[in-house]
Amino acid sequence: MAMASRICNSVLVTGSNRGIGLELVCQLAGSPSPPTLIFAGCRDPAGPRAQELRVLAQKHKDVITIIQLDTSSPDSISQAAKIVGSKLKDGSLNLIINNAGVNVHLELSNTGDKEMVDTYRTNVVGPMFVAKDFLPYLRMAASQAADQTSMSCRRAAVINVSTLVSSIQKCPETFAMAPMYAYRISKAALNMLTKCLAEDFKKDGILVMAIHPGWVRTDMGGQEVIDSVKGMLKVISSLTEEDSGTLLDWEGNGIPW
Ligand SMILES: NC(=O)c1ccc[n+]([C@@H]2O[C@H](COP(=O)([O-])OP(=O)(O)OC[C@H]3O[C@@H](n4cnc5c(N)ncnc54)[C@H](OP(=O)(O)O)[C@@H]3O)[C@@H](O)[C@H]2O)c1
Numbered sequence: 001m002a003m004a005s006r007i008c009n010s011v012l013v014t015g016s017n018r019g020i021g022l023e024l025v026c027q028l029a030g031s032p033s034p035p036t037l038i039f040a041g042c043r044d045p046a047g048p049r050a051q052e053l054r055v056l057a058q059k060h061k062d063v064i065t066i067i068q069l070d071t072s073s074p075d076s077i078s079q080a081a082k083i084v085g086s087k088l089k090d091g092s093l094n095l096i097i098n099n100a101g102v103n104v105h106l107e108l109s110n111t112g113d114k115e116m117v118d119t120y121r122t123n124v125v126g127p128m129f130v131a132k133d134f135l136p137y138l139r140m141a142a143s144q145a146a147d148q149t150s151m152s153c154r155r156a157a158v159i160n161v162s163t164l165v166s167s168i169q170k171c172p173e174t175f176a177m178a179p180m181y182a183y184r185i186s187k188a189a190l191n192m193l194t195k196c197l198a199e200d201f202k203k204d205g206i207l208v209m210a211i212h213p214g215w216v217r218t219d220m221g222g223q224e225v226i227d228s229v230k231g232m233l234k235v236i237s238s239l240t241e242e243d244s245g246t247l248l249d250w251e252g253n254g255i256p257w
Contacts, residue, residue: 015100
């Protein structure tokens, strides 16, 4: 495990019942110095798809709290924010990883109104409302940090899980291997959300960036999820003010917008 010191005191991971989200919670909880509080967002905590997460949460029951959080529902997000707020020490939350996302893998001819709107709702509107509703906790964390001069995930940060195929500049290179519309367009919008939030939250000392996990062999995608998440957590834990408003990959390389 690459994380030598504690990544942060408190963290929320959305879409944590499987894939990259589940591995993020697993590696965070299993690190030598885990966060005190890990909120594992999941849209159906009691359902069959959350079985592995429930077992993991039971193993680390002092640290992991499963939170019902459907990121396609503004009501679910505001409800989750209230519940997380009631469990936070001093009302402060250091880190949000907006990981929940959908990809319908459809070319132009098969992409309808529903696919566009549903994908946008989960991949863009969800992360935006999560940032909006959890902002008071991030602000509190940022204002309470011992170091008021720098930005980091130990202080306060929002990480949006984006993708290489969101890059408009890289589109000529990546389009043929992934000619999907709803996903690409929604993740390009997520990048703009990242940039807007980074500008907006700068005054509060809150870092905002987007990360591409690499091609990971989950329901969506290549490589082993363990290595991707190790890399992502290494990148996230070493972010500074200079990285706010950027798109980086899981190895820390910059990707053009
Ligand atoms: N895998 C890759 O190669 C790859 C590459 C680039 C970027 N990414 C990005 O990485 C993130 C995670 O992807 P993954 O590969 O781990 O995908 P995955 O295996 O399909 O998992 C997606 C996760 O998001 C959750 N989710 C979807 N809609 C949700 C909603 N409305 N509310 C709450 N949770 C929701 C799913 O929960 P349910 O079980 O309830 O559906 C699941 O936990 C995504 O943002 C994806 O775009 C992945």
